[in-house]
Amino acid sequence: MFPIHRPRRLRQSTQLRRMVRETVVTTSDLIYPLFAVPGEGIAQEVKSMPGVYQLSVDKIVAEAKEVYDLGIPSIILFGIPDNKDVEATGAWHDCGIVQKAATAVKEAVPELVIIADTCLCEYTSHGHCGYLEVGDLSGRVLNDPTLELLKKTAVSQAKAGADIIAPSGMMDGFVQAIRAGLDEAGFQDTPILSYAAKYSSAYYGPFRDAAESPPQFGDRSTYQMDPANSREALKEIELDIAEGADMLMVKPALAYMDIIWRVKEATNLPVAAYNVSGEYSMVKAAALNGWIDEQKVVMETLTGFKRSGADLILTYHAKDAARWLQD
Template sequence: MFPIHRPRRLRSHPQLRRMVRETVLTTSDLIYPLFAVPGSGVSKEVKSMPGVYQLSVDKIVLEAKEVYDLGIPAIILFGIPDSKDTDATGAWHHCGIVQEAATAVKEAVPELIVIADTCLCEYTSHGHCGYLELGDLTGRVLNDPTLELLQKTAVSQAKAGVDIIAPSGMMDGFVQAIRSGLDAAGYTEIPILSYAAKYASAYYGPFRDAAESSPQFGDRRTYQMDPGNSREALKEIGLDISEGADMLMVKPALAYMDIIWRVKEASNLPVAAYNVSGEYSMVKAAALNGWINEQQVVLETLTSFKRAGADLILTYHAKDAARWLNQG
């Protein structure tokens, strides 16, 4: 009881606070998303995401070098093809934009880990994450035929040099399909980072500008999770673990830290949190208006994800955060 117990004693000096800090954010916790587009010399800023760009492969390589020099261990690649179709050809073709970017990055920065987002929405003409029933305008994806496309895409990405496959379409059985496809093709050592608990969130808006992946009709609520559900997340991660997932993702992060915590408590696998585009854009907008201290808010937010249980954090703030962390 007071005055014997005085918790402020351990807050009295900056070095003492540092010594007893329970959660420490480092550059090794960060993964930087990049958007690859066809062409050369392309660097097109995403209007709703200040500081984020669609980049041609040559520019992706320069970004990869900068990321590695900052101490960030990994990037995740998203692709915007020059044409789209109902078979998502750009996702699995050996000349796909993610495949080209992955090969170029691994040649230029071999020690950098390259993760591929393994989904189809950026590559389908309708903007949904797989095959649709002919004439269906509800956005109801045909699950099992889509698994074949995801399997082809994952194998193609592995052949291109990708280090980690990250399926994000929330199809039932997608981890098992991808694992069996990778193993059959000889890629038994390639791990799967599953978007195990991906919610149908309003926070994805700016990303769809960046990836040009907005659905042409309907929505994605028939395959992404209801924001009101938490027990369902545990069911999803249990299924993905049983199918061979090596790591688990919770997306989004900011409004779902309770889910990050529950997933971490329920699993022994590494847990990733995706600090998504809407979360990023809100901070950027407030900072540009002078309403917040961007550095302090970003580092506090990223630390909170780690405190909630995240081992890895995918964030568009990664380069800025790494610079601030490196500066102490």
């Protein structure tokens, strides 16, 4: 009881606060997303995401070297193909853009961990994450046939040099199918980072500019989760764990810290939080207008993700955060 107990005693100086700090963000927690496009010498800024670029493979390699030099251990690759079709050919073809980028980065920066986003929406002509029923404009993806495409994509990415496969399409059974495909192809040691609790979120808007993947009709609510649900997230992670997931992801992060916490409490697997495009763009817009201190807001947000239970954070702020942590 006051005056015996005075919590402010441990807040009196910077060094004392550092000594008793419960949650610390380090560069080892960070994963940097990159968008690969065909061509050479291309660095096209995403209009809705200041500071984020679509990059040709040569530029991806240069960026990967910078990321590694900053102490960030991993990148996640997304691809924008030249051509899109209903078979999502660019996702699983051995000469696909993510495959080319993964191979080039692995040759240039072998110690950098490459995560391949394993989804189909960037590669389908309709912008959905798999096969659709002919004439169905609701966006209802045919689950089981899509698993075969995801399996082929994962194996192709692993052959190209991806260290981790990250399926994000929220298909039922996708972890099991991908695990079986990887094992059959000799990639038993390649881990799966499952987008286990991926919500149908309005926070993805700018990403669809970056990945050029908006649905041409309907939406993704028939396969991504309802933002109102939390118990369902625990069901999803239980299924993914049973199917062989090695790590779990919650996406988005900012409005879903309660989900991150519940997932972390329910499992001993590493948990990743995806600090998504809309979250990034809101901070950038406010900072560019002088309304907030960008560095303080970003670091406070990343600390919040870790405090809620995230072991890993995928964030477009990763390079800036790494520099701030070094300073």
